[in-house]
Amino acid sequence: MKVMIGFEIHEQLKTQQKLFCECSTDYMHAEPNTNVCEICTGMPGAKPMPLNEKALDAVIAIALMLNCDIKREVYIQRKHYDYPDLPNGYQRTSTPIGVNGELVGVRIWEVHLEEDPGKYDPITGRVDYNRCGVPLVEIVTAPDISSAEHAREFLKELRKVLEYTGVVREEGGTMRVDVNISIEGGARVEIKNINSIKGVYRAIKFEIARQQNLLKRGIKVKRETRAFLEEQMITKAMRTKEEAQDYRYIPDPDLLPIFITQERIEKIKQSLPESPFEKEKRFIKQYGIDAETAKVLASELELANAFEEVAKHVDARIAALWIKDELKRILNYNDLTFKQSGIKAEHIVELIKMMQSKEITQKTAKKIMEILVKNPKSPKEIVKELGLSRIADKESLEKIVEEAINENKKAVEDYLNGKKEALNFIVGAVMRKTRGRADAKIVLELIKSKISA
Amino acid sequence: MIKEKLEKIKNQELSAKENVENFLAKIEEKDDEINAFIEINKKAVEEAKKVDEEIKKGRNLKLAGLVFAIKSNINVKGLRATCASKTLENYVSTYDATVIERLKKEGAIIIGMTNMDEFACGSSGETSYFGPTLNPRAKERIPGGSSSGSAAAVAGEMCDIALGSDTGGSIRNPASHCGVFGLKPTYGLVSRYGLIDLAMSLDQIGPISSDVYGVAVALEVIGGYDVRDNTTLKYKPKYELNGVENYTIAYAKEFEEICDKRIYSEFLKGLRILENKGAKIVEISLPNLEKGLPAYYLINFVEFFSATRKFDGRRYGYRIEEVCGKEVLRRILLGKYISQKEYSGKYYKKALRFRNLIREEILKALSNVDLIASPVTPKLPHKLGEEIEPLEMYKYDILTVIANLAGIPAGVAPLSKINNIPVGIQFQAKPLEEQKIINAMHAVGEEK
Structure with missing residues (x-):
């Protein structure tokens, strides 16, 4: 019909x-x-x-x-x-x-x-x-x-x-x-x-x-x-x-x-912005990102502009993914446009840089993104205020890992019986205790060595 | 004489207050009979005192202390702009029309709101909800319309100058019948902001006065660009009273067929006066003259229908169709009928084409001459109360609608009398050539 x-x-x-x-x-x-x-x-x-x-x-x-x-x-x-x-x-x-x-x-x-x-x-x-x-x-x-x-x-x-x-x-x-x-x-x-x-x-x-x-x-x-x-x-x-x-x-x-x-x-005509359609095409070509990501980035002019600003300072593909998967998801959840959120390009740059230099974990970065949407300010300040910097020294982590092992005997047993995924459960427990600040790689190493010992 | 009075007021030999009081006394004495006014401004004396103070301070006001009567379709803050209709019986203006602002700024005093044909739909002054106006110079006759009260107020010496509005002759027709001077300006010379519409593309506000100086000085003040009327021209008027030496003045041979013999013979005498004053008279032809009337009325009906949609009964008390007189209702219904989608090509668009044709014809005729002179109305005003058919009524306008359709200026000066009934002469000129019209009106006026 x-x-x-x-x-x-x-x-x-x-x-x-x-x-x-x-x-x-x-x-x-x-x-x-x-x-x-x-x-x-x-x-x-x-x-x-x-x-x-x-x-x-x-x-x-x-x-x-x-x-x-x-x-x-x-x-x-x-x-x-x-x-x-x-x-x-x-x-x-x-x-x-x-x-x-x-x-x-x-x-x-x-x-x-x-x-x-x-x-x-x-x-x-x-x-x-x-x-x-x-x-x-x-x-x-x-x-x-x-x-x-x-x-x-x-x-x-x-x-x-x-x-x-x-x-x-x-x-x-x-x-x-x-x-x-x-x-x-x-x-x-x-x-x-x-x-x-x-x-x-x-x-x-x-x-x-x-x-x-x-x-x-x-x-x-x-x-x-x-x-x-x-x-x-x-x-x-x-x-x-x-x-x-x-x-x-x-x-x-x-x-x-x-x-x-x-x-x-x-x-x-001179004062008109590039159309969303043209922008998507250019993004794909210029930044080597996929069509779907380009579409999300171009969905809002301010967001697209912010992305291009961020891409000047950090790897464009990482920036694109973070904006598409995290920032946009959180904006949608809160029913906000990028412009309404008040987030600035420099906030995103700072966040990605902190993550890349391992000052914070990926998990923390996601958390900061959520905070940014409601309260846009320097991610560094947020980390400082909330004590969110990454915990990577073995000594501080060891005690927490031990606690987690002791509280999750069943998972340890499963792991020793060959169920590899059980380890993730223990890692999760450590992350909960550290509010996501623990370096996952180190935590994993510590658990393995503790259990096998 | 307006000029002499203005000098006297400026020299403080006569106060604005005295001027107003004299007119108020005249109105008191005469207007029960004439019925030129719908409402008198109770604050007029008070306002005159303020003008007197300004004069004492040495302020040079162009219209210092002159008394104006205003047609009831022009907004004057605090007074009723009834349009002589039950529809707007209780509508008190919340703002001043641009022309009123300009008059007040130059020290004019508004004495009251004049009677008129309802919503300016008429040529006799008889269709007012507030009763007909009498012709002060020929009391058994109509004063003409639609600015009947404004012309009668001037003729009855109840004000110095009056403002009227002219859509197809509504200033010139009553000026002629009442034996006074009146001018319809070039479309766009005077702001229509605050004028309640009859037909927006034809309406102009203009002055009526007992002499040509009054017309000229009032027009200087009210004319000129206004941001609140998109159709106004960027032009600042300034006038003098000069002669008609070396003017070429044309008349059309078609006038003779259209007009009452007595009127035409007076008109020819008028041409001789101008000739004696140094003008050259030539005959021309305006073959499309008679197409003017149907084109005019179709445009008038459609625009009037549109203009009256706001009187829907929600804001001003009454729905216009429920309380208006026969002529207003006829125009609304005809306007509604011919503006239907299925008829737009047949009537309205055809009327607009005729309008262009007439405009071209008259502008072409004017390109070779300074002025076109003509009678004002083809017949003498009928007896008050005499029943006449709508089409007969519309015929009064045959010689005046041309100027509105073409957007050109046209002025009327009193010429003579037939059986004691005043008869005027009309002059039309190219757009913004009001000066030439004023000169011709002056030349005829001097003879009186």
């Missing part, structure tokens, strides 16, 4: 000011209706100020990162609809700024700029206009996605690219996705306002199952718009095609057409 999925993806842009006025874009932390003015609340007679140029630059940057052609002439249009969060009764949205793009095999139809509406709480009936006028980028893809899994993969890739540009808002949860899905034998359905990649995945899964069920029972699937209900993880009918809204688009007479110069496009 053939499934065709396309997206309309909205993401907030990271600008200080709103799109058509000078109000702050902080709507998350400010008291309701404090970052507002006549313009963004649409008071009678108010007019938009000229478009926020930084927001336009941001959209051009995103469009370029998505390999789009940039339109040289752009208009702001009014999209009319009636909702309490929309003070003018229309939303301002630009004509396409980028067209004919592509990302990991999915065609990007268009990229444009628009303003966010306010926030309406249907329960209290209150509206907070702080968000009204916050700039958004909208990305429209072709229906080139074939499954829920593919959708998830694409959106992850897209998010990575957007993060690379550095022009989208970092606070999570600002991505909003509308999904267009056509199923062979079924009908084209639009699912509105999904707020996470996980939500998209589940909505698509549900929708495919729903349509298949209807088809099985011989019921015709209606072409309609459906809403995703996050808590129940289902989609629910909103309106049919016959009731489809006519937005009555008109060019906004209050705003002049915008002309984008070649110089402007070139300037933005």
Whole structure:
């Protein structure tokens, strides 16, 4: 069964000011209706100020990162609809700024700029206009996605690219996705306002199952718009095609057409980071690491940059492995990005160097990495504060080894009976006693000599 | 005379306070009958005293102590911008429009908010929720519209200068019917920030006054770039009152067919006055003239529909469709109808094409001459309360909509009277050539 999925993806842009006025874009932390003015609340007679140029630059940057052609002439249009969060009764949205793009095999139809509406709480009936006028980028893809899994993969890739540009808002949860899905034998359905990649995945899964069920029972699937209900993880009918809204688009007479110069496009092009895809390719070649590791390293721009910095001072392959296997694992576990963790490249360099010079054990290094994620500072200091330096002198270790042997008679017996793995158990006991600081090689030697003696 | 009064106030022979009080007395005496004002500024005297203090301190204010009446679709902080509609009956402005800020900065005093056709949708001054305005110079007749109260306030000597707005003739039409001077500026000369929209791509704020000096000095103050209106031009206006010697002034042969004979014959007399003052009169042709009206109204309906979406009943008390008058409702519904996706090519886009055609035609005509002179309205104002069909009403605008469609300036000066009803003459010029219009208005005005 053939499934065709396309997206309309909205993401907030990271600008200080709103799109058509000078109000702050902080709507998350400010008291309701404090970052507002006549313009963004649409008071009678108010007019938009000229478009926020930084927001336009941001959209051009995103469009370029998505390999789009940039339109040289752009208009702001009014999209009319009636909702309490929309003070003018229309939303301002630009004509396409980028067209004919592509990302990991999915065609990007268009990229444009628009303003966010306010926030309406249907329960209290209150509206907070702080968000009204916050700039958004909208990305429209072709229906080139074939499954829920593919959708998830694409959106992850897209998010990575957007993060690379550095022009989208970092606070999570600002991505909003509308999904267009056509199923062979079924009908084209639009699912509105999904707020996470996980939500998209589940909505698509549900929708495919729903349509298949209807088809099985011989019921015709209606072409309609459906809403995703996050808590129940289902989609629910909103309106049919016959009731489809006519937005009555008109060019906004209050705003002049915008002309984008070649110089402007070139300037933005110069400032763009290497794309995640190109970076992976380069990492493999330049540092001799495998594709999987390169992908993990390139998953976040700051992480990739930190890796390259670390690789200047220590062996790149060791650095790559440590970042991929340890640092990234711990970050994921704590649901943090590298940037959020505050860890610096020099911390990682110091840690690896201490390990290589045997000041600390591998086990301790892993432990320090865990501490670093929560409390980024010099690993040397951490070692000092917590007394984590390696124990390698035989005299101090001998006593601990003896204790371990005495407490684990069964394991000794097993070993003497030819069960070699039993030795690891005793080593483990020593490590527990020394909080991983003991040099494993010396410990092993000591145990062997003690047992055979 | 505005210039002489300004001198007197600056020389402290007349105080701003006295000026305001004189007008308040006039309003008290006359306005129950005329109905030019919807609201009077209770703080006007207080504000005048402050201006007097400034004058005593020796500050040079361009509009020191002059009294302004403001159309009720322009925001003046603390006063109601009702648009003469029940929809905004209780809407008190929270901010000053850019033009108001500029007036206040130069020592003008706002005396009150004037009556108008509801949401500026009309050419007669009869569609106000607050009742019709009378024509002070011909009381059984309409004053014209939609800036009916502003023109009537000037004609009734209830203020020095008034601000109106002009989307298809709303300053010039009532100025003509009331026998006063009015000017619609080049689109983008005056900031629309704070003007409640009728049709955004056509609206301009402009002055109405009892003499041409009043028009010129007010326009100098309110004109110029404003960051809060993206469509304003980077231009700082400065005007003088000069003659029309060596001007080439054109008129179109099509005017004769369109106009009432009496109006056309007065218009020809007006041309002779200009000729006597040294202007050269030439005949031209504007074959697309009559396409202006349908193009104008289609654009007007669509933009007005869009502009009124905010009056959804959630914030300002009423949903516009539920409380507005017949004409406003007609425009909203027609705007909604023709802006449907399936009709956009058929109506709105075609209207925009006509608009371009007309703009090109008029700009081409103006490229060879200094001014185009014309009558203002094709017929005399009808009797107040007389029922007329919407299309008949729209026809008043046939000669005035061209300037809005083309974005060019157009001014009206009183010319003469027919059966005691004032008749004006209109001058149109290239963008930003208000100076030439002011000169022509001055030339005609001197004859009066």
